[in-house]
Amino acid sequence: MTKQHPLAIGLDGIAVAETDLSLVDGINGLLVYRGHWARDLAIHHTFEEVAHLLWFGHLPSEQELTDLKDKLKANRELPEHVKGILKLIPADVDMMSVLRTGVSALGSSSHGFPPTIDEVIALAAKMPTIVAYRFACLEGLEPLAPNPELDHTANYLYMLKGVKPNAAHVRALDAYLILTQEHGMNASTFSGRVVSSTESDLISSITAAIGTLKGPLHGGAPSEVTEMIEAIGTKENAEPWLRNKLESGGRLMGFGHRVYKTIDPRATALRVVASELSSNDPWFDLATHVEKVGLQLLEEYKPGRKLNTNVEFFAAAVMRAVGLDDNLFTPTFAVSRVVGWSAHILEQAGNNRIIRPQSNYIGTMPE
Numbered sequence: 001m002t003k004q005h006p007l008a009i010g011l012d013g014i015a016v017a018e019t020d021l022s023l024v025d026g027i028n029g030l031l032v033y034r035g036h037w038a039r040d041l042a043i044h045h046t047f048e049e050v051a052h053l054l055w056f057g058h059l060p061s062e063q064e065l066t067d068l069k070d071k072l073k074a075n076r077e078l079p080e081h082v083k084g085i086l087k088l089i090p091a092d093v094d095m096m097s098v099l100r101t102g103v104s105a106l107g108s109s110s111h112g113f114p115p116t117i118d119e120v121i122a123l124a125a126k127m128p129t130i131v132a133y134r135f136a137c138l139e140g141l142e143p144l145a146p147n148p149e150l151d152h153t154a155n156y157l158y159m160l161k162g163v164k165p166n167a168a169h170v171r172a173l174d175a176y177l178i179l180t181q182e183h184g185m186n187a188s189t190f191s192g193r194v195v196s197s198t199e200s201d202l203i204s205s206i207t208a209a210i211g212t213l214k215g216p217l218h219g220g221a222p223s224e225v226t227e228m229i230e231a232i233g234t235k236e237n238a239e240p241w242l243r244n245k246l247e248s249g250g251r252l253m254g255f256g257h258r259v260y261k262t263i264d265p266r267a268t269a270l271r272v273v274a275s276e277l278s279s280n281d282p283w284f285d286l287a288t289h290v291e292k293v294g295l296q297l298l299e300e301y302k303p304g305r306k307l308n309t310n311v312e313f314f315a316a317a318v319m320r321a322v323g324l325d326d327n328l329f330t331p332t333f334a335v336s337r338v339v340g341w342s343a344h345i346l347e348q349a350g351n352n353r354i355i356r357p358q359s360n361y362i363g364t365m366p367e
């Protein structure tokens, strides 16, 4: 039998850094990026503007925005060796493993510490291209070159779908990407900061962060949300299916959060975005029913744990509504979160001390 260790608390409630980047208030359900409500940024700003805020500390002037967009556009193309690797990876390897490998293959030309803002922008520009390139290979299509006429989010959708996307889809995906750019000391950001704290390079830090995001308890949840809704299939089946899951000790995907003990503000915002795109969509109707029944059953099976729907539940709905395949959900999360990861890595490098916690030995001593 596995020994239960009292210290297996997953660093719950432990602050490991001071940051200017974001406040995640799990009691009051608040999310702030550098003095701005994330929700307002998602409504009134674009991916590039919010990335500028996180990377440079302020929303950009017109000229600063043009400069950032130009730099992102200039760095979208992949080196030939990376394209070759993306083509060679067997088709059954999952997209997050491919993204991790593609990013790793970009490599670092020097020792690479401290990371520079130019390296950060170049990487954020290339990650959508890696995902879209691989997706085209899997679909048996010729990968499309990035389109310099299009901004970051529109270009991502264009490379994935092969047509210029409609404005409503771009706006919805932009809102999702903004709301997930940054989120305090989540597990993947922590991984990235730990690697960077050893004075390793940006690519190594982001590779670790991608591997951490992949897990279903973190960024791997949205495709499992759609799998759950599809397995449930009908409104009548929701209650028995979810009950059976909880009876057998399973977790309901898209519910619960380490920090939020009230409604995840990103879920609230994305619910609106998803519902605007999904009127008369039976899938969305079923999803909202599953949410309602899931919340009731969680209260019955896990009373007092304060479990609500999290960002991943409605992320799945938004990404599905803009026409992304399930296997693109978590990679798309990474395409946005690279902004927060890299902002944290720059912050760590600016005031570095190696992150090196301890463990308490509870084994036996030699005779």
Ligand code: ACO
Pocket (backbone or CB within 6 Å): 010, 216, 217, 218, 219, 221, 250, 251, 252, 253, 254, 255, 256, 257, 258, 259, 302, 305, 307, 310, 311, 312
């Ligand atoms: N379904 C059923 N029970 C749950 C769920 C869930 N989704 N989430 C938590 N619980 C239960 C736990 O079993 C535990 O019960 P217990 O007190 O009887 O042992 C209690 O609620 C507290 O849960 P913890 O596991 O201690 O919560 P923790 O903070 O460690 O985990 C996590 C948070 C991983 C997000 C968890 O809620 C979960 O597994 N959710 C499902 C996966 C998911 O949606 N992940 C995406 C998170 S959002 C993001 O990362 C971007």
